[in-house]
Amino acid sequence: MTLAAAFADDLAFVPYLVAGDPTFDDSLAYIEALDRGGADVIELGLPFSEPIAEGPTIQEGIVRALDGGMTTERYFEFVGALSVEAPVVCMTYYNLIYQCGDERGPRPFVERAAAVGIAGLVVPDLPPEEAGPLRAACDEFGLDLIFIVAPTTRGERLEQMYEHVSGYVYVQARLGTTGARDDVSEQTDASLARVADWEVPKAVGFGIKTGDHAERIIAAGADGVIVGSVLVDIVAEGGTEDHPREDVAARLAEKAEELKGGAVAGARRGTRAEQP
Amino acid sequence: MTLAAAFADDLAFVPYLVAGDPTFDDSLAYIEALDRGGADVIELGLPFSEPIAEGPTIQEGIVRALDGGMTTERYFEFVGALSVEAPVVCMTYYNLIYQCGDERGPRPFVERAAAVGIAGLVVPDLPPEEAGPLRAACDEFGLDLIFIVAPTTRGERLEQMYEHVSGYVYVQARLGTTGARDDVSEQTDASLARVADWEVPKAVGFGIKTGDHAERIIAAGADGVIVGSVLVDIVAEGGTEDHPREDVAARLAEKAEELKGGAVAGARRGTRAEQP
Amino acid sequence: MSTKESRDGKFGEYGGQYVPEALMPAIEELTEAYERFVLENEDGFVDEFRRRMREFGGRPTPLQHADQLSERYDTDVYLKREDLLHGGAHKLNNALGQVLLAKYMGKERIIAETGAGQHGTATAMAAAHLDMPCEIYMGETDIARQRPNVFRMRLNGSEVNPVTTGRGTLKEAISETMRDWAKTVENTHYVIGSVVGPHPFPAMVRDFQALISEEARRQTREKEGRLPDAVLACAGGGSNTMGAFHNFVPDESVDLYAVEAGGSSLSVDEEAGVAPNSASLSTGEEGVLHGARTRVLQDGDGQIMESHSVSAGLDYAGVGPELAHLVDTGRVDAVNVDDDGALEAFHRLSQLEGVIPALETAHAFEYLEEHHDDLGEFVVVNVSGRGDKDLETVIEETAERDLSIAPEMDLFREIGGGAL
């Protein structure tokens, strides 16, 4: 399924987890649980050793995944081994994309990603000014390239992103890094307004924790919610001694249902319901 | 007995100990033992907290005496309590002389010293240039003022000392501080030569350890030997558990006899025997 | 002050601004401030910076003839004495420059990362001097092993925020500081510690550090009537290096040597993700780290490796993009010296010249020892810092190695008592 298609039913629940956190097999089970729980798109982190855009929760997940042996090669295997309905977006840092393969530059990575069926890329440390080569590779292999719009992104930079973006736009709900928060930011409305006339779906992320959050954000006009830290927290907590993996997977599926439910409810009462 | 008289029989054995090392009573017994052993003059240290002219042996004796409660007042009591034949010379540093009594200056100290029968003073850190007030006080109360002539003392300084000295002159056998050594310095001869025509007796000190040393020094033309560190060493060693004091006293008396015997032998074979 | 990089902060292929979108406004604001205040001296910024570096920092630092080394090598060896700067290292040039700039920008709060604590202490001093609240991020592992520096920062009134993620060292502290900045850009300036990170940091930090070569170039003329044959500086991130080189770059006759930490070996353990050295210029590959494209110690995938050096200040997996570019173009020679050599040089300089260098600096002196024949007749070595901070490390590392040059420390054994 393409990303555009995933957003087609007018709202999308986009969960994030780190691939291989804490092990390859656990992580497979967790992602599949999210898929069962109603994920429309899955953002799957390829862990990088210097995740400067992440909060402590996701950073710890990344450390676990790296300690568990995750590499670029294993990541592609992992995606190949996944059996999920939702399309998979790879979220990682530019150095891993740039170094992959024999020839330097993003092309080998994108080629491999396309081969295992990855639908798109999010690269938080790649500014639009430097995105030319990656955009070209994505075009060549049919991948979407998602950009993050911050509450502070304006003017020229916003236009550059608009030029390069495809799939969906990741609207950062507030300043700061990833991490679950208790309130829904007022900055969200303003950010959404700035990209209102973009042709791609708008997914809001950063700090979404509960079904209620999701509902309010969708109601505010977003096409989707991106949820990461609260899910990584569930992985970090782990399960019971007897059935650790099943236990975590069950809680993830449950949380996914809550968030997806919130999103659906938001769509029903939100402004979007009135729009065509 | 005056110091001149003590040197009258043509040679003098001058032992040194710190008053009050390690206690008042012990120390009394030790000094009296030296007297019995043949002392002609006794140099009795009044311990000062900063004995810059002493080697480690005597410095440790000074620390013991101070720890044992020796003070200027107790020192005068100590001298009063001594029953010895030999005249007593007080060896101390200038600050104790200067501070004694209510009025600043050396007079009160000298007055007290005279009252308890002290025959003379040696003040290693008082240069002849600064000795005027002390010389005057000594004259007033009939005390001798002994100066130390170093191997390096020459010219003007030598003359100034000659002017102020009385009782005897303390000829420092070698450069350095007090402390028992194994050889007799060649510097001794030269030093003795420089003061040969002084009218006071010449006593050589610094590093004399054995009867043999004493013999050689007297034979070389000295009128006396001053012996300190080797005696303080005996005090430091202490005695047997049963009779500590008697034991140390006996060894001191024995050492004194050895040194005195050496001196006498030296006088017999030395050049002095031929002189009038 | 002059700059050579392009407007967007590229040094050839290196440099750039690889940062999360949320940081871009801060970076843009800083770029503008850099251009106005530092490059154009608006509001007399540069004048005030120079004045404070003189009066508070102790500039100019002397260029000292090293009598004993000169005799040993039959070469005129001069020491550029950054160890005499307030705080004990060149770090203050940058820290004071940035904190002052933050003031000119109207910021109300300073944050910084620190590894061994040298940059943290310099920033804390500058912040106290300019009355700016300051928070320093420092890995908890580093806090535990650099207590005196932590105490100095606290004494100067800075908060020290322990970073408990990951391995608790410099890399994590940088990430954590960037995270803070992403949330607080409006009132906060991030004082980065070397010529690394996104533009304008590499250019700006270099400009602040360039006081070193500005003075040294004048001083060499005064002392010897000519420019030196070679300038040597140790290179971690490369700030003292760029500072010592910058004004000599156009002087083709002056050879420039960036001496990296060869650590225990130049080899790399890809499996373990560990490079037992910090020689990014000699053994690293092009990559993107902490906001800039540069030479990086990384594995085949692009994961950043754990670097190593006996000197904490050189222990970094990247290097400034401008320095990487100057090496690629052949203007600067990238060389390296291993841990053992650095320790020997530490002892040698202490004994021969009465200057106890930082362990970082010692790398440059060991290169001089090994290659003095090839360096010409007039050599300047940048003494980037003093070694007081390294005493404990040197005692331990020397004891492990049994170096013949090291002084005996028996007297401690005689007297008893524990380690330093």
Added chain:
Amino acid sequence: MSTKESRDGKFGEYGGQYVPEALMPAIEELTEAYERFVLENEDGFVDEFRRRMREFGGRPTPLQHADQLSERYDTDVYLKREDLLHGGAHKLNNALGQVLLAKYMGKERIIAETGAGQHGTATAMAAAHLDMPCEIYMGETDIARQRPNVFRMRLNGSEVNPVTTGRGTLKEAISETMRDWAKTVENTHYVIGSVVGPHPFPAMVRDFQALISEEARRQTREKEGRLPDAVLACAGGGSNTMGAFHNFVPDESVDLYAVEAGGSSLSVDEEAGVAPNSASLSTGEEGVLHGARTRVLQDGDGQIMESHSVSAGLDYAGVGPELAHLVDTGRVDAVNVDDDGALEAFHRLSQLEGVIPALETAHAFEYLEEHHDDLGEFVVVNVSGRGDKDLETVIEETAERDLSIAPEMDLFREIGGGAL
């Protein structure tokens, strides 16, 4: 350089040469060398001294406007930054001067005493710089508690001779060094650590340290167009004090304050032979100590007392004879500050100005805090040294006192690990 004392080294009643006869030739030889080289600049001694102090030592040190203190006190407060000197204190002025003089005299060996190790490290640095073998006498108690300084001396190639007599602290070390000198005068020079001891030491050390006030006097004119209303300096033996005052002595309008260590109390326990302070000028009596007549902490008999100060460098029972004389004649005010006040000032200066002072120096700043209203509108404080050496002491002493000004050190507790 100029001198005010009489030819025989008397300052009024103070001074003189109260030394064992065996030392007199050394003292006379030194006096002659002092007159020829230092006073007459024979063979260009003074020129070389000044040059080496610039290039090796880092002179001139800045006179820095202390912005925060000036605002706090509504007074222009300037810091004379001797803490920036090589080694971290004014001690190098003297150590380098004397080691250089020893070289001019043809001596082949240097000896020195040290208490806390500041003078020892300065002498070791100077000796390494001038390629002179050096031995430092240090009490074994002090060796155990000042390990970093001992290590620095050893690193610079000096022997450190443990003194095991008595209580194993500074007094014993001085006696032991004098003993060595008495045996080795022919080839050895004794580098005394302050303006104390027999003539010519007090005059000579003052002349070397007088660079401080020579510069400061010129700098005050440059900065404010006039001389200051007051100059403050801490006083142990009094070398930084005399150095900071000397060139201002003829300027009647400039008030001079020697700030002594009041310790825990100005009272005295005669019985125990202990003065819980080091305020020889304020509470001492005329006496003879270590070769000079001066003010001394002593009991009624004249036994020297054990002094005390939280700052090791002020912990001495005597004081320079010239300073004692200037106090007697009313030219210098002798004041004092207690341990608690010094600690508070240590924290205050660190936080407000980004300068961590030596604990010795902190005494002068506490006096400023307490009496700034009486000091006029333009005050110079001599920052005799930096406080890096004092971190351990300050942590301990601060913890014992619960000072509200001190920073919390909780983060160590959170993270675990022992003392500094």
